Amino acid sequence: MTGTATALLLAIAGFGGLSLTMARHSRQAAFDGSIIARRVPMRPLSWLLIIASAIIDMAKGNWRFGLVEWIGLAGVAAAIVMLAQTYRPRLVFPLAGAAFVLSLLLMPFSS
């Protein structure tokens, strides 16, 4: 269960970050990417989080079950980011950040 939660949080962080690299959404989110973009490559980092989410979900038990579950989880995570971008765009960056921090906290317990 913790593994699933970690994977979901990482996917939210990943998709949230990815959405902030898109011109329309970063405008919506009133997100000044220039500060971060100069120091961290936002787009590759977001993809890395999404891949990490998949790996964690598959590593927690039977990887075949994990893969099927992750495909569903990724959709849910992307839907959450999409709804946030639509109705609470300013919360997307805090949401992605919080999801990332929380996933790091849960990671030791997610095997």
Add this chain to the structure above:
Amino acid sequence: MKEGFRQSMAWLHNWSGLLIGWLLFAIALTGTAAVFRPETSNWMRPEIAHHAGPVDQAQALGAAVSYLSSAGKGAPAWYLTAPDDRAAFTQAIFSLPRGGDANGYRTLALDPRTGRPDGIRDTLGGEFFYRFHFELKIPYPWGRILASAAAMVMLVALISGIITHRRIFADFFTLRPRKGQRSWLDVHNALGVLALPFHLMITFTGIMTLITLTMPWAIVANYGSDMARFYEDMAPGFSARPALGKAAPLGDVAAMVRDARRRMDGQISLVIINNPGDAAATVTISKHDDGQIAYAAGRVTYDGVSGRLLSAYAEDRPMRKLYDTFYGLHVGRFGAPVTRWLYFICGLALTATIGSGLVLWTVKRSRNGGLGYHLVEKLNIGVVTGLPVAAAAFLWANRLLPVTMAQRPEGEVRVFFTSWVLMILAGFILPRRIGWIAGLMLCAAAWLLLPPLSAWTTGRGMITSLLAGDWQFFGFDTVSLAIGLMFAIACRHMVRPAPAARVPRRMQAA
């Protein structure tokens, strides 16, 4: 045909989607409901008390067999499905010389403790949605062929849809509410693309489940009309011996179940008892499908009288395992409950993709588009709001029809179809806007009032369930409320529409 590749794909997507859309909507909706088939079956049999902790499969099967040795006497075989983490009852199917349904079969839900069907209301339960999903209540094999054809058109619609809606990946997180046609397109695209891997998987594997029916040529070439030999090769280990005609009492089935559980390391599911009461009786016990994606993974057969192990079969032929994996992926009975919820959510997304696509077809065309346009518009109301109302009516009937009513399962099904037909008629009679609002309102009311109705008629309300730790009943009622709430929100959107925003010309192509 049409000018460019994309235009021809758009044409294909529009018309394949429209032609089969209503049928696909029904298939997707009932398929989504079938994800929780055992849970629905439990909810529809409230007489079976909630039982905390794991069920004793061996004890339940033993009790069922001792009941059937009198009630099922004379049947050539008993097909039993053991209760498990999800199903709260033993299902027994057998045919008797007299009585039963059109095919002579009788289906009973047996209490796992007593092994008896006494007092448990007669219903199809979740089985109804499951059967309708691929048989459409049309006689064999035509219902299955139609469902399979619909799935094939669905695959065409999906692939042409990915090409048509080319901006789905660029607009991955885009949803622009209250902008008329633009919003419908965004919703259609978002629901389609967010669960796209699921949509492709479920459509393809759905076609695969009926492939021996729709593409029988390999079987015909190799086996001719000898279907018995085909089945034996396809699923070895189910072999029954001919009856000897010599009576002999059945051995200790509970002990065989315990042995099978040890050998197959986990829960068991299907138990087939051939020639019960005969000296040549056999008991075949199948491995449960929660431990691996692939469906029929293995089975063991015992001598029914002595309990001696006759054969053990574990599937390891690669092609058969691949097929079983497709099948298992489609029915989604493996893994943790989370997986099932994700199947349910993705299934709802697929249903809503189809529904929004149907609405989009009318929104994109002018209001005075002639007879065809009006037909589509009216049918949309009757299907998109009518089917959820019919499904709710089916559950209402389960609670309201007298428990002792004769032919009760058929009564429930009749309520389902009657309310659907009435909704379609209402869609045709009422003006468009009133029709949508009334339909959505009825959906909201029917689902929101289902938990109180259930509490009033069974005494197993949400608070009672919550206090008893009965997560299945609590979950079912919660989902019902959530569905009702969703329709209430949709209805509110409909009552207070957005100012009709003009959509720029260049966007209409997407």
